[in-house]
Amino acid sequence: DIVVNAAKKIAPVQSTMWGVFFEDINLGADGGMYAELVKNRSFEFYKPLMGWTPQGSQVKEGSFLVLNRGFAQEANPRFLRVLAAGAEKGKFGLSNEGFRGMGIKAGLRYDFSVWYRQPEKGVTMYLELIDEKGGVIGSTSFVPDQSADWKKGSVSFTSNATSPKAKLNIWFEGNGQLDLDMISLFPEDTWKGRKGGLRADMVQMLADMKPGFVRFPGGCIVEGHDLTVRYQWKKTVGPVEQRQQIINRWNAEFAHRPTPDYFQTFGLGFFEYFQMSEDIGAEPLPILNCGMACQFNTAEVVPLDQLEPYVQDALDLIEFANGEVSTKWGKLRAEMGHPAPFNLKYIGVGNENWGPQYVERLKVFTKAIREKYPSIKIVNSSGTDPEGERFEFLNKELRKMGADIIDEHYYRRPEWFLGNAARYDSYDRNGSKVFAGEYAAQSDRTVSIHNRNNWLTAMAEAAFLTGLERNAEVVHMASYAPLFAHVEGWQWTPDLIWVDNLRVYGTPNYYVQKLFSVNKGTHVVSALSGGKALTGQDSLYASSVLDENAGELVLKIVNASGAGVNRNIVVDGLKRNGNVIKLVVLKSAQLEQVNSLDQPKAIAPAESALQVKGKKISLNLASHSLTVIRVPVK
Numbered sequence: 001d002i003v004v005n006a007a008k009k010i011a012p013v014q015s016t017m018w019g020v021f022f023e024d025i026n027l028g029a030d031g032g033m034y035a036e037l038v039k040n041r042s043f044e045f046y047k048p049l050m051g052w053t054p055q056g057s058q059v060k061e062g063s064f065l066v067l068n069r070g071f072a073q074e075a076n077p078r079f080l081r082v083l084a085a086g087a088e089k090g091k092f093g094l095s096n097e098g099f100r101g102m103g104i105k106a107g108l109r110y111d112f113s114v115w116y117r118q119p120e121k122g123v124t125m126y127l128e129l130i131d132e133k134g135g136v137i138g139s140t141s142f143v144p145d146q147s148a149d150w151k152k153g154s155v156s157f158t159s160n161a162t163s164p165k166a167k168l169n170i171w172f173e174g175n176g177q178l179d180l181d182m183i184s185l186f187p188e189d190t191w192k193g194r195k196g197g198l199r200a201d202m203v204q205m206l207a208d209m210k211p212g213f214v215r216f217p218g219g220c221i222v223e224g225h226d227l228t229v230r231y232q233w234k235k236t237v238g239p240v241e242q243r244q245q246i247i248n249r250w251n252a253e254f255a256h257r258p259t260p261d262y263f264q265t266f267g268l269g270f271f272e273y274f275q276m277s278e279d280i281g282a283e284p285l286p287i288l289n290c291g292m293a294c295q296f297n298t299a300e301v302v303p304l305d306q307l308e309p310y311v312q313d314a315l316d317l318i319e320f321a322n323g324e325v326s327t328k329w330g331k332l333r334a335e336m337g338h339p340a341p342f343n344l345k346y347i348g349v350g351n352e353n354w355g356p357q358y359v360e361r362l363k364v365f366t367k368a369i370r371e372k373y374p375s376i377k378i379v380n381s382s383g384t385d386p387e388g389e390r391f392e393f394l395n396k397e398l399r400k401m402g403a404d405i406i407d408e409h410y411y412r413r414p415e416w417f418l419g420n421a422a423r424y425d426s427y428d429r430n431g432s433k434v435f436a437g438e439y440a441a442q443s444d445r446t447v448s449i450h451n452r453n454n455w456l457t458a459m460a461e462a463a464f465l466t467g468l469e470r471n472a473e474v475v476h477m478a479s480y481a482p483l484f485a486h487v488e489g490w491q492w493t494p495d496l497i498w499v500d501n502l503r504v505y506g507t508p509n510y511y512v513q514k515l516f517s518v519n520k521g522t523h524v525v526s527a528l529s530g531g532k533a534l535t536g537q538d539s540l541y542a543s544s545v546l547d548e549n550a551g552e553l554v555l556k557i558v559n560a561s562g563a564g565v566n567r568n569i570v571v572d573g574l575k576r577n578g579n580v581i582k583l584v585v586l587k588s589a590q591l592e593q594v595n596s597l598d599q600p601k602a603i604a605p606a607e608s609a610l611q612v613k614g615k616k617i618s619l620n621l622a623s624h625s626l627t628v629i630r631v632p633v634k
């Protein structure tokens with residue numbers, strides 16, 4: 001029997017218990033969730049014309065120049081000068097390849113925009129969307145005005161066919177000089193229809209999980225290979241054409257496509273992260289650089305006596321999120337379209353940082369944040385090794401400091417997850433809380449291009465998650481990592497959600513996360529077998545929560561063995577309300593089974609209702625399965 005004491009609440013389950021961790025890795029943002037279709041729209045990539053290919057005659061019809069304004073315009077120094085010399089339509093132009101091509105849909109409106117200036121009227125632009133076979137699937141023209149100053153122009157047109165890998169041609173006709181910058185193309189069907197917004201299908205996958213928080217923007221990109229390319233939130237807010245791009249830290253490392261063409265344009269910047277978190281009902285959890293670059297690559301740190309600007313960035317971020325519109329940063333938030341505060345409650349200082357250097361810097365941040373914003377909870381890093389010496393040292397130091405929340409990461413083999421469901425049973429109930437901030441079971445090994453999101457990894461994570469849920473008194477947040485990957489542009493695997501230019505699918509690991517999150521409940525209660533928590537005995541794992549809002553008891557059981565087993569569920573403490581219970585089962589007979597773009601639901605939750613009689617609910621738990629049981633109670 002598995003006996004659940006539904007009346008004895010052990011602890012509340014935090015609303016933040018299950019969340020998502022977003023990083024611009026694997027084309028997660030640029031080329032992914034940020035719906036911009038034009039690659040290198042403002043010519044700031046490492047090679048200025050990366051993504052662009054000149055078309056037609058560059059001598060007889062005209063020529064191109066990239067001008068660099070350098071320090072005069074540090075955030076966006078380069079622009080394109082088109083010098084047309086009597087160019088005929090279709091003979092002189094540029095083609096943009098998109099990130100891995102452009103995903104274009106039939107019947108959808110596309111919004112083209114460009115910043116330009118033109119001393120004399122004389123050049124007309126013709127736009128064409130071209131499919132893989134070279135056919136034109138949408139076109140329009142744009143006639144720039146005469147304008148000595150930069151101005152924004154736009155035109156919209158509709159595609160008449162679908163193409164997963166289209167490109168955009170721009171042809172120039174006429175005579176004279178035309179300067180162009182921020183050449184942009186967005187689909188109409190962005191998340192909430194926001195112009196220049198996010199890919200709706202990708203955001204919807206997150207919304208469907210009902211996440212309690214969104215951690216952003218990383219990950220290693222917070223730290224940077226070196227401090228010059230660390231993530232600086234202030235460079236990601238304000239008008240999009242004034243955000244300063246940097247090369248993405250995930251560009252070449254581990255890449256099976258080592259072209260350094262992965263940049264952070266910051267079209268998805270901190271304002272957009274806050275806004276998306278709000279849209280999907282999740283707490284925003286920004287992580288900031290703590291004055292240290294990525295310790296895997298370099299030992300670069302900022303001297304302690306020069307840490308002040310980093311700390312100021314943290315204080316200013318809280319003002320940006322929560323400040324009155326009369327404050328400097330609150331005013332910017334309002335100008336960007338959100339006068340109401342975002343109600344930020346958490347801030348992270350450091351990602352995977354360790355050693356005494358981290359502790360020293362963290363102390364400075366903590367003092368400043370607690371002094372000015374005592375109600376903000378600070379998330380601390382505990383490095384990357386959940387058992388090693390570094391972790392032990394930090395865990396002790398951070399707890400001594402009275403850390404609010406400590407972020408633990410584990411990228412381990414499935415056996416580790418199956419063997420660690422009791423990890424938090426011995427943690428101090430009254431001390432710092434835990435954020436399981438990055439985890440994923442690795443089918444091959446940590447950092448391997450052979451890792452797959454197969455059912456074994458997902459099931460092992462499910463077993464481990466029962467341990468997190470059982471310990472909701474200590475564990476207040478958890479998120480899988482990385483979140484997104486583009487099938488043609490990834491550097492890291494496994495990943496929770498995979499996409500191409502038009503499609504998206506959830507891995508078995510996604511369904512595990514989602515099932516825990518949407519069945520979060522309000523209070524953890526005990527589920528015991530022979531008086532003990534199920535942490536792997538007979539390959540069974542279990543946790544249980546009461547959902548006071550729904551009036552239901554929720555039980556999650558993982559059967560990690562290769563044989564189905566029968567168990568009776570006995571609900572003590574509360575009475576069953578009716579004779580129908582709901583079951584959701586996620587399983588596969590093959591541990592190697594994966595989902596894919598063509599078979600997105602090879603492994604997906606199957607729901608059913610079950611009539612029960614008497615006090616005991618007898619269940620057959622399928623081999624290699626996660627079963628979620630919802631029992632109405634009163």
Ligand code: AHR
Nearest residue numbers: 218219220221352481482
């Ligand atoms: O999730 C991928 C990377 O793994 C993150 O950027 C980093 O925090 C961790 O090492």
